[in-house]
Amino acid sequence: MTNPEKGFGQIKQRWQVLRHWLAEGLRKLQHLALLGRVHATESWLVFWLSGLTLLWLWDFFFLNRPAFHTLNQAFVNSLFVALLVVVFSFVQGWGWSMLLHFLEESEHFKGLTVAHFVLNLIRSIPQIVGILFSYVWLTIWLEKGIISNQWLVLILMALLISVFIFLEVVDLLSERIRFFQRLDFYNAMRVCGISTWRIINYDIIWKNSLQHLLNKAVGVFASAIFLQCSVDFIISVGLSIRVSAVNLPVTLGSLLAQIDSKQDILAISYTLSHPGYWPNLLFRHLQGLSVAFVIVFTLICLFKITNSIAERLEK
Amino acid sequence: MKRIVIGHLYSILVVSLLLLLTVFMLRPAPPAEQKISPEFKQLQELNLNPEDRFQATLFKEMARTLAGKDSSRYLALWKKLTTAKSTGDVISEKEWALRQTYRKPLGQLLWMYIKFILIFLIVMSLTYYGVQTLGLYLFIRHQQMNPPQLYQFFFLLRRWLVTPEWRTYLRLLTSGSVLLGKSLLYFLLFAPAYVVAYSMKTDFTSQSLLFLILLGGLTNGVLITYAYKFYHLLLNESKKGYVRTAIVKNLHNQYRFKGKEGLRWRQALAFKKRFKGHVLQHIYMNSAFQYLPTIKEQAAFVITSLVIIEMALNIHGHLSYELLQQLLYRNFDLALLIVLGLYWLVKGAELFTDLLIFKQQQKLGEA
Numbered sequence: 288m289t290n291p292e293k294g295f296g297q298i299k300q301r302w303q304v305l306r307h308w309l310a311e312g313l314r315k316l317q318h319l320a321l322l323g324r325v326h327a328t329e330s331w332l333v334f335w336l337s338g339l340t341l342l343w344l345w346d347f348f349f350l351n352r353p354a355f356h357t358l359n360q361a362f363v364n365s366l367f368v369a370l371l372v373v374v375f376s377f378v379q380g381w382g383w384s385m386l387l388h389f390l391e392e393s394e395h396f397k398g399l400t401v402a403h404f405v406l407n408l409i410r411s412i413p414q415i416v417g418i419l420f421s422y423v424w425l426t427i428w429l430e431k432g433i434i435s436n437q438w439l440v441l442i443l444m445a446l447l448i449s450v451f452i453f454l455e456v457v458d459l460l461s462e463r464i465r466f467f468q469r470l471d472f473y474n475a476m477r478v479c480g481i482s483t484w485r486i487i488n489y490d491i492i493w494k495n496s497l498q499h500l501l502n503k504a505v506g507v508f509a510s511a512i513f514l515q516c517s518v519d520f521i522i523s524v525g526l527s528i529r530v531s532a533v534n535l536p537v538t539l540g541s542l543l544a545q546i547d548s549k550q551d552i553l554a555i556s557y558t559l560s561h562p563g564y565w566p567n568l569l570f571r572h573l574q575g576l577s578v579a580f581v582i583v584f585t586l587i588c589l590f591k592i593t594n595s596i597a598e599r600l601e602k
Numbered sequence: 603m604k605r606i607v608i609g610h611l612y613s614i615l616v617v618s619l620l621l622l623l624t625v626f627m628l629r630p631a632p633p634a635e636q637k638i639s640p641e642f643k644q645l646q647e648l649n650l651n652p653e654d655r656f657q658a659t660l661f662k663e664m665a666r667t668l669a670g671k672d673s674s675r676y677l678a679l680w681k682k683l684t685t686a687k688s689t690g691d692v693i694s695e696k697e698w699a700l701r702q703t704y705r706k707p708l709g710q711l712l713w714m715y716i717k718f719i720l721i722f723l724i725v726m727s728l729t730y731y732g733v734q735t736l737g738l739y740l741f742i743r744h745q746q747m748n749p750p751q752l753y754q755f756f757f758l759l760r761r762w763l764v765t766p767e768w769r770t771y772l773r774l775l776t777s778g779s780v781l782l783g784k785s786l787l788y789f790l791l792f793a794p795a796y797v798v799a800y801s802m803k804t805d806f807t808s809q810s811l812l813f814l815i816l817l818g819g820l821t822n823g824v825l826i827t828y829a830y831k832f833y834h835l836l837l838n839e840s841k842k843g844y845v846r847t848a849i850v851k852n853l854h855n856q857y858r859f860k861g862k863e864g865l866r867w868r869q870a871l872a873f874k875k876r877f878k879g880h881v882l883q884h885i886y887m888n889s890a891f892q893y894l895p896t897i898k899e900q901a902a903f904v905i906t907s908l909v910i911i912e913m914a915l916n917i918h919g920h921l922s923y924e925l926l927q928q929l930l931y932r933n934f935d936l937a938l939l940i941v942l943g944l945y946w947l948v949k950g951a952e953l954f955t956d957l958l959i960f961k962q963q964q965k966l967g968e969a
Binding site for chain 2: 313316323407408412423549582598
């Protein structure tokens with residue numbers, strides 16, 4: 288027979304050890320929380336990637352196969368489009384900044400007025416409206432069979448979105464060029480016979496603005512995700528007759544617009560009134576909730592990353 | 603001031619003329635006005651799909667079999683039908699009737715436009731206040747130099763584990779609740795409006811005006827993005843030399859919400875924020891002035907956000923929903939007219955902001 292007092296003592300001793308371990312673990316977490324504040328950019332990047340990985344693993348085990356594959360495809364497509372938007376925006380932004388700068392330098396005022404007019408016109412059209420109109424063209428091309436390759440459609444989507452985002456890059460580059468032009472080194476380099484092209488592209492943009500450009504790239508990426516999801520959602524909900532006939536590639540926005548996903552999201556409010564229902568959210572309503580989570584979580588993390596880079600630049 | 607107004611008016615005029623010209627060109631002609639032969643009209647009435655290979659082959663075979671040598675006339679008709687369908691130049695009476703059903707009279711569109719402007723003005727005022735207040739709150743929190751919320755939570759949890767006391771437990775509970783609330787708030791502020799909306803209900807009517815305004819003000823990242831912009835302006839301003847001089851000259855510099863030298867919640871939450879005798883007054887005033895040009899950007903974002911909400915939630919009787927409907931039924935002239943209205947609104951906001959900056963500069967110059 289075992290001695291109950293001895294058994295109780297053992298449990299108490301084990302609890303002490305466990306408590307010690309837990310306390311030690313919490314101390315490390317405290318340290319990590321502080322470290323996260325100091326290295327905010329890296330921390331948010333790690334947090335974002337880990338969050339997405341955890342969600343992927345959860346979905347891998349608990350989401351049905353077809354939905355899991357569609358979700359993966361939608362995520363890859365959305366990410367691909369957003370990355371391409373960054374590339375296209377930077378190419379267009381750089382091109383326009385160079386054009387503006389050299390028109391200004393050569394005192395070609397008529398050209399400058401036209402360029403500014405075009406840029407202001409794009410700026411004055413609400414982004415979503417511009418993108419929606421360009422999507423209408425895209426659906427017409429698809430209907431006519433001018434384009435049929437899914438990847439080409441995604442590339443065109445990115446190009447069309449970038450037309451309404453690249454202005455942010457133009458503004459940043461023009462601001463950087465103007466800032467350095469006010470400093471002595473710009474004139475000193477010109478006196479030394481170095482071409483303006485090299486000063487701007489190598490010394491100003493490449494050597495002194497990379498961090499700013501990186502920050503802008505993350506911002507553009509987030510804007511692209513937001514706008515793309517919104518326009519795909521609107522197209523799938525509002526223009527459903529045309530879309531069913533045309534079939535655009537699946538993205539996070541269009542996946543969210545599906546009736547199943549919408550029902551899944553609606554389960555959140557049901558859970559608020561029936562708290563006991565919440566475990567179902569993790570198993571029965573995974574498709575819609577996963578898509579919504581990916582979009583919102585990505586937007587939060589990307590915002591935090593840009594914010595922390597901006598804070599670092601301010602220092 | 604004249605230059606600012608003329609510059610804006612000039613660009614409004616040019617774009618309006620261009621768009622109105624396009625609207626006029628895109629105006630659909632009724633089938634009666636279209637010069638089409640009775641044979642072509644009959645073919646149209648069959649409602650065939652020229653892109654369908656089966657239908658095309660069947661028609662061609664029938665033309666060859668029944669018309670013999672004369673079949674080339676019918677084949678030409680089919681070709682005309684294919685071109686008409688792809689360019690949309692010639693529309694059938696059925697399609698014309700469908701388009702007409704969904705066309706809205708200009709008076710009705712104008713009323714929707716006025717409603718959109720009113721909603722925009724309300725959301726803009728709310729977000730402006732929200733941006734100033736939240737930005738200021740973030741700045742005050744930063745100046746208070748509190749440890750991160752997560753750090754506090756882990757610290758309290760560890761303390762409770764080592765010395766389990768009721769007081770520590772209550773503080774831990776509060777800290778956990780704040781952390782959870784903050785996370786949920788972040789999710790709400792960053793979530794696209796349609797995610798938040800569809801998590802609450804499935805259908806939205808034109809009566810959901812308050813809901814629309816709340817969504818416009820809180821979601822789509824409008825509030826949080828611009829609040830952080832204002833927070834960064836405050837942060838930059840606080841590092842300037844004159845702030846240190848002001849502190850040396852005995853202006854209050856206590857950022858806690860208590861004590862004589864501290865701040866009051868009332869001051870931070872007021873629409874017109876005043877911090878008399880506190881260094882924050884000068885930091886805030888200068889940052890608020892620097893924020894003025896961002897209002898243009900914020901206005902454009904709010905308009906984008908409202909358009910997204912109205913379209914994604916399919917709110918009948920609203921301007922953006924109508925824009926979507928006109929696009930769907932290919933009434934591009936009306937759709938462009940709505941876009942022109944939105945363009946005027948953005949331009950109006952830009953003009954207003956430029957005039958506001960000009961006035962402020964004049965006031966500061968005089969001072």
